[in-house]
Every structure is written in structure tokens, then in C-alpha cells.
Amino acid sequence: MEKRWVLASSCNDATVNEISDQLNIDRALAQILVQRNICSFEEARNFFRPELTHLHDPFLMKDMDKAIDRIDLALQKGEKILIYGDYDVDGTTSVALAYSFFSQLTSNIEYYIPDRYLEGYGISTAGIDYAAANGFTLIIALDCGIKSIDKIDYANTFGIDFIICDHHLPGDTIPNALAVLDPKRSDCEYPFKELAGCGIGFKLAQAYCQKHDLPKEKFLQYLDLVMVSIAADIVPVVGENRILAYYGLKKLNSNPCEGLRALMEVSGKTENYTITDVVFTLGPRINAAGRIDHAKHAVAMLLCQVDGNALEQSVEINLKNTERKTYDQDITREALALIGDSEVLINKKTTVVFNENWHKGVIGIVASRLTEKYYRPTIVLTKSNGHVAGSARSVAGFDLYEALSGCAHLLDQYGGHKFAAGLTMQQQNVDAFADKFEEIVSATITDELLIPMIKIDAEIELAQIDGKFFRVLAQMGPFGPENMSPIFVTHGVYLAQHAMTVGANHLKINIKQQNSPIFEGIAFGLAEFEKLLQPKVPFSVCYTIEENVWRDKKRLQLNIKGIKVN
Structure with missing residues (x-):
């Protein structure tokens, strides 16, 4: 799917230079701080050294x-x-x-x-x-x-x-x-x-x-419980949330409550957790209790003070998560078949699908998957307790809640926020609702918003990336909404050796510029570029920078989000 590369707006050069000099950091990193409203030495010190004493009364x-x-x-x-x-x-x-x-x-x-x-x-x-x-x-x-x-x-x-x-x-x-x-x-x-x-x-x-x-x-x-909620509920990781997340991660990685410790054990990852790890490893498992059975089991696990009991509870919850994955995969496949590749879909600005037999507990996950695939406001509906229940997901920049408000006369209930919402209605209103939702979205969404965006924080040369650069970058975490891991763009890079497809659809490449070291990159889901990238042909990449640890050896790796052949 085509993606828009959008470079962040330029900042005040004097402020960027001042931050760069005061902190003795690369100018690109200073630019990112200023973009995130960290514009003085004092603000930067509080950002890099969050303190619990900074929590509000x-x-x-x-x-x-x-x-x-x-x-x-x-x-x-x-x-x-x-x-x-x-x-x-x-x-x-x-x-x-x-x-x-x-x-x-x-x-x-x-x-x-x-x-x-x-x-x-x-x-x-x-x-x-x-x-x-x-x-x-x-x-x-x-x-x-x-x-x-x-x-x-x-x-x-x-x-x-x-x-x-x-x-x-x-x-x-x-x-x-x-x-x-x-x-x-x-x-x-x-x-x-x-x-x-x-x-x-x-x-x-x-x-x-x-x-x-x-x-x-x-x-x-x-603090570990608070951090898990911050990560899973996708709230902004700025201000007080960033302080809570920073110290919550420290506690999770050193001395978590018994329930989380046991859940980490059954998940197969027991250390070095980040916000992203919590979102994709612990969050879905805790959620699975309420999706498949009853959420009281998740609370019981989190309240466990005895390790043996916690492990027993977490094993059960992990099994529920496996069951949830099966429902998720089956319903996603059925939804994709229901949508098909019809001409009607091509001309629509929304996706609304309904099957009365789908499991209500996973329709939100399916809505997210369909949004990723078709990139348009999406609603997945199923039958529940005599009415139709749905989960809605939006695209970046479009207010889903506002669109649902325009359909309120067809709904029994709705709630949520601009990116995700839940709703209920009578079954006889499903078709009318789908039409009205399409009408409202079509009238208010722009064509640009229907193209996924990669927001790029700064343009750099590969030679700028070294150990110090990464150490400063890592201290900008924990990362999350409104403080995402910075995405960089570099133009005029070349293959250091042939690109190679790994796994189902991923691309492994080694790239360099004239005066730079060779950097290893992994591009998830971008295997299509293997045949497009040739030695001595320049191209552009946008990426985040990560530390890859293998057999106790650490090296920097580029997690490539997009490729453009020049």
C-alpha cells in the first residue's frame, strides 16, 4: 500500500542550536526535542531525568x-x-x-x-x-x-x-x-x-x-500496573504519564507484582520490556480474559501474592489468549471474504461488515486488522444479547466519534474517542447505519487521510549514527503516543550486498553511504522491494534505530518503515 512520507515542520534554528550546544548532542536530536516542545535546558533535564517528585499534587x-x-x-x-x-x-x-x-x-x-x-x-x-x-x-x-x-x-x-x-x-x-x-x-x-x-x-x-x-x-x-494501563490504553506518553511509565517499566523489569511476573513467564519474555512489548505481549493476554471468558480472572491474577497461584492463573489466561487468536484469525478471514475486491468497495470511504455469528470479544481486533489493510474508517458488527454490537476504528487524523455522533439516531448507544469506539443498534438499522456512516465520512474525510502516513522526524546521514547518538536517542523513551520513537530519513543510500527476503514477506538489507559504516536493516512486510533494489542504484529509506542483541553481542540495526527508489 502506498504511504505518504511527511517530514516534520522545521523548528526555530536558534533554539535547536542552543539545545544542541547546551546538551552537547547531535543537531538532529536537538531538533526532535524542540519539535516535542522541549525548548530549554531545564525542560530537557526534566525530560531525560524524569523524577517521581515531579508528579502533581x-x-x-x-x-x-x-x-x-x-x-x-x-x-x-x-x-x-x-x-x-x-x-x-x-x-x-x-x-x-x-x-x-x-x-x-x-x-x-x-x-x-x-x-x-x-x-x-x-x-x-x-x-x-x-x-x-x-x-x-x-x-x-x-x-x-x-x-x-x-x-x-x-x-x-x-x-x-x-x-x-x-x-x-x-x-x-x-x-x-x-x-x-x-x-x-x-x-x-x-x-x-x-x-x-x-x-x-x-x-x-x-x-x-x-x-x-x-x-x-x-x-x-x-507503578507497574499503572504503566501497563498506560501502554495498553494507548494514552499519550508525555508529562505525568511519561514519569509513571518510566518508573513503571523499571519496576516491571526489576520487581514486578507476582501476577505480572507470572504472565511474563508464560509469555516467553521475562526481561527488558518496553512499552511496545507491553502492548503486544502482556496487554493482549490480560484483555483475553474478558474477551473469551470473564475479566475477573485477570484481576485475580494481578492480585496474586503467591507465585504458584499467579502462575496457575496466568497459564489459564494464556490459554484464553490462544483461543482469542483463533477467533481473531477466523473472523478476519471471513470478513475479508465478505468484503472481497468489489468495485463498490473501491469507491467507498468506509468499511462496515456484519455477521451475527462472530465472537463479540474479538471484533475490535478484527476492525483494527481491516483498517490496516484497507485504511479507511471501519466498523465490525455482530449479534449480541438481542441487539447488534460493534467496534469501530479510525485512520489517523479523522474523528470517528464525531462521525458516529451524526448517526446517533440509528444507534442505541455509542462511546469512545476519535480513533476507537463501541456501539450498539437494532438489527433492522444495520443497512441504514452503514449508508449513513458512509455518507458522513465521505462528506468529511479528505483523500489524503485515506493514504497511510509515515511521519518523519528528521533527515540525517548514516554517518551521524554512532554509539553516542543511539544512547541519547534511547534516553528519549519510554516511547508511545505523542512521544513516538523518532523516524529518520536518509537519501542516496546503496546496497552493500544483495537484498534478501526472510520469513514470509520481510526484507533484509545492508546499506551504506559514501562515508558511512554499513548498517543492517530489516524491513517488515516490504519483500516486494527485493527486485527493485540493485547495487549502485541509489534509494531512500525511512527508519527507526534499534539495538539488536544476539548471543550477548549488541549492534545497531535500522528498522525500515519505508523505501523509495530514486
């Missing part, structure tokens, strides 16, 4: 004082507290954190995860009924609740107080809960707006420790 978050006061009252009176959370990675890590923290202070506490298939996303009537029937008077909801207006009103009829810890964008009305912790509230002055749901739970624990003068270790022990 949790009481800057609106309603935090109310939340802590209500928890204090519940603990003093011996009230029953229910920790309630969503069934994805962010939700389950949030529940594990909050339950583990507050269970040190009371035995009158349980946790509750809604059933994905019977209750759906967010606060459920069934969950409130469970709390009422079992004498719970305080519910702490994590990673959900900000739009549960009617459910909170329903809970109030039982005299159940809610503390909502959410990070999603609120609607026009804030739920009538006792406390609503959400930095995205328009009336909340908390300095950092992009915490994950587990991050809000972390701030709640931090606030409790701060008020009661408890050791910081009481809440810092959960």
Missing part, C-alpha cells in the same frame, strides 16, 4: 478532597466498599490497584467487573443491584462512569454513594455522584489531562497516603 484534581473524606468515613464506620471497573486492561489494572490498596485498610471490600456480554461496558444495573443486595454503601468506579447519569441516579435510590475515577471525555452533564475524579472535566484544574483510568486510581491512592502521612511506597508499589 493529587488534591489539585476536582473532588479529590470529597473522595478521600468519603473513604475515611466508610473506613471509620466499617461500611462495605465495592471496587468496580471495566473489563479491559485499563479497567482490570485499575481494580487490582484500588482493591489491593484499600484492602490493606479494611476487610469489608470486594471488587466487581461487569460481564462483557451480559452487562456491556460501564456501570450496569446488574452491578448496582448486586451492591444493593449485598449491603455495599460505597462504590469506587474506575475507568468508567463519567457518562452513567441514569445508573448513578439509580444507585442513589438505594443510598449507595459513588466515587467515579474516569479519564474519558464527559458529556454535557456530570453524573450526580458524591465525587467525580476526571481531569477532562471542564471545571477541573488538574494540570495533566491524559491520565489513564488506572492513573486516576493511582492518584486516589497517592492522595490517601498524602493526607494520612503514609509512606510513599504504599502507592508507588503499583
